[in-house]
Amino acid sequence: MSIVTRFAPSPTGYLHVGGARTALYSWLYSKKMGGKFILRIEDTDLERSTQASVDAILQGMDWLGLDWDDGPYYQTKRFDLYKEVIQQLLDAGKAYKCFCTIEELDQMREAQMAAGEKPRYNGMWRDRTDHPTDKPYVIRFKNPQDGTVVIDDLIKGRIEIANKELDDLIIARTDGSPTYNLTVVVDDWKMGITHVIRGDDHVNNTPRQMNILAALGAQIPHYAHVPMILGDDGKRLSKRHGAVGVMQYRDNGFLPEALLNYLVRLGWSHGDQEIFSKTELVELFDLKNCNRAPSAFNTEKLIWLNQHYIKTLPVERVAAELEWHLQDQQLDTSKGPAITEVIKVQADRVKTLKELVQVSRYFYEDFTAFDEASAKKHLRPVAAEALQRVQQKLSTLADWTAEAIHQAIQATAEELELGMGKVGMPIRVAVSGAGNSPSLELTLALVGRERALSRLDMALAFIAERAEQA
Template sequence: MTDTRFAPSPTGDLHIGGVRTALYCWLQAKKTHGNFRLRIEDTDQQRSTQASTQVILDGLAWLGLHHDGEVIYQSQRFTHYQQIIAKMIEQGLAYHCWCSAEELEAMREAQKARGEKPRYNGKYRNGGTPVEGVNPVVRFKNPLSGVVTFEDKVRGTITISNNELDDFIIQRSDGSPTYNFCVVIDDAEQGIDLVIRGDDHINNTPKQINLYQALGYEIPEFAHVPMILGDDGKRLSKRHGATNVLDYRNEGYLPQAILNYLVRLGWSHGDQEIFSLEEMIDYFSIKDVHSAAATFNTEKLRWLNQHYLKESSPEILIEPLMQQFRMLDIQIKHEKAKQALIHYQERAKTLKEMAENMRWIAQAPQHYPEKAVKKAFKGAESSQILDDMANEFAQMTEFEADSIHKIIEQYVEANNLGFGKVGQPLRLAITGGAPSPDLHISLALLEKNEVIKRLNNAIAYIESMK
């Protein structure tokens, strides 16, 4: 049984790279029947916001990555952290440092000039005189010799010499604890067995291991996953498109497509591309994650999303589709949308695209594409056909797909016309050229009076072209 945790900072959007980390943590916990914990690391009180916290909670809930137990907020644990820090000072594991920012900067510049790695020189490590008017920070007494070695489940053996580390700050001058301190306390007290996080944290791991050892805590295992790159080889960012996970929801992607795509960004199971959630849990292992950076490919994600749109039942798709209509300010009845949905599942790659393609059902054409007009509206001939069809439809008592299909076939046969001669102007008149299902089905998606109204509008348009 392996307990994992996802511990984002609420200082911005929930990045898609963070979601992949959360997924890996969730899968590893579920695979071993362990717990997946959620912790909000909001010690940076100036940058942390409730809005960002809500994005994290909403994003994970939308994806179905539900956490076990209560959410831990670091900002609610400051008193606890400060008590531990005070005890560390008593035990000689940490100490106050009164160095000013200017003094630290001068120290770094002097070290650079000597060709040394910039680091705190331990001025107050063995005591010193407090500086009046200065609120001191608290630093951890990092070991001066030896090495830190750990087996990273993604990157293998990693060794760092302690002489490359300095006595890092564990409490700021305002009394707030720092990331490297809080994360050790929380992971130890939550019983986290495996820390899965981005490889930008590798440099923090030796510091944290030294803290674990100093405090007598059991050291967890670590797995540092590589970053995600855009298709230009640079770190994925907003310039590559959406990065906030809720942006993908708003763009009409399904959560199962997002999860399926992300699990394959750095991990594989043979040549398999499509995975159910159960298969992900069954097959996934953090040790099989590749150490090389993965490249985000939007077209691949769209392909996956289209697959899940095809495979999903209308009952699953209708509510997120209705949300798309609301965001696009398209007024369409729930039942009408559900009736049309089944005819668009094969056509669209996102729910947003699906909703856009279905706009014609709710909104009559305001204009007709020039190329389509040249092909479908052939002057008086097309005008007469549309007028005839409007009269035929007006006499129908049941305006449904099969009956409409028969009426059109009978008209085509009676007038010795090719189906395209009738179908093209009809379709353009009612849809404005939007993607649509078979003609008789498209017509049946509208009320009879609405169809007649649109045909008359098209006739008026054709007449105006003379």
């Protein structure tokens, strides 16, 4: 059997990390089994669906690298097909018109609750033929009234639901538009979906959908319901826990490799392994190893993974993702060191790409003031002689290399009989504007001769002014 999976988001907002994980599991399973992965946009909620949300979903999928083999399909373009299937069910006596008013339905539910019963549609139009000609109606599926529906869930295990617990759900509204449970069934059937991998908030829909599929004589797919993602407080993940949209993680400086690696481990494991390449995930992924219990989102763990990937991915790959952040923070790197060289010296020092841009600005832009605390501590009159000597030595270097710069600084420290810290920290503040930077010789080498000497001048002027004010 050729495996076909699908990801079917509703375009009513951004791509949520829970949806992204579902998409990832569906994508991995299809790749693992040599099958096909379909993207389907379930946009039948015309009031809430927007093109902006469609674009956000496609952008999120693209950023994560979850390419689809077929689609994207849009349900709003398939209404004729849904109407055909609804008519097919009516003609076969497996669906019927229901003329209940909202008031009648409310009275029905109130009476049931008063009697201590579960509120539900009681099937009052199920077998009636006295149809009025001037009243609006919905179309309901004639659900079996006996027997059970058995879901051999690939994650949760065997689930049985008695048909008497299921009422006759609406499959077409009064305006003739199809409902969610009908469109999903038709699409899964017509697209040949063999495995439905989705959130476990759909478990209650599954027996209803299986009954409709059976009524149509369609092949029933295998189902795998993935437990939800919780926040660190044990409640369902939401905006109050921080970023939940995939592209917000991009904006916050996370690499797609880190987010994918983190999401796959939120509910799946392979021994004690924590770090997975995409190739490894395709090779190792198995629905049998998915957890049945919900997983808690841990931002600190994601940050740890992001740091790992910033340090270990090819520098060209990090540079490609950094480009968006350079534009977003308006840092022009055309005049200065190659951004790949800056990434090499900064990778061990940052947690996110956003931070990488922030702490690398001095390589490309001059500053007009030093960090106040760093200057107060290190740009003191006692540091003036060391800065002057270093500046003189640096200005006469034949080669502006890290090795030559290191020798000039070390020679200055030896001449003045000072520790490298006494000489190095004032230089660091002078050249970077603050007290933190990569190794001093690498920082100076990348900043460049002209810019470094100019900043040393600026630091000496600052010290002189400070001495006058003392």
